Amino acid sequence: MTPRRRRPCLVCGTLTRNPSRCDTHQREWQAQQDRTRGSAHQRGYTQAWRTAAAQAVAQHRTQHGNWCPGWRVPPHEASNLTADHVVPKAAGGTDDPENIQVLCRGCNSRKHSITTD
Ligand SMILES: [Zn+2]
Ligand SMILES: [Zn+2]
Incomplete structure (x- = not known):
């Protein structure tokens, strides 16, 4: 040594x-x-994420239509669906489909305003 x-x-x-x-x-x-x-x-959403998010929304539409599962509200009809990380990237979340949650913009921004990540 x-x-x-x-x-x-x-x-x-x-x-x-x-x-x-x-x-x-x-x-x-x-x-x-x-x-x-x-x-x-967190800021730098990559191209890979955007692709995965778009796919998740498209798949959600195929399965459920324009239907938001709701975040702390009952499920409701919504045409402005977006995808978001279930576990934030900063907390070790991935861009894998199982870590993607589809919500309408309203639910998504409400979620973000409360869970400040
Ligand atoms: Zn020192
Ligand atoms: Zn919603």
């Missing part, structure tokens, strides 16, 4: 075996990176 040289933390200068930051500041920095990535991820 070759002992690794200690380096000063970029933030506080404490000598550490980590590459650039002491344990405390490494954790802080990592948490900040995760937050940045999470929000960028």
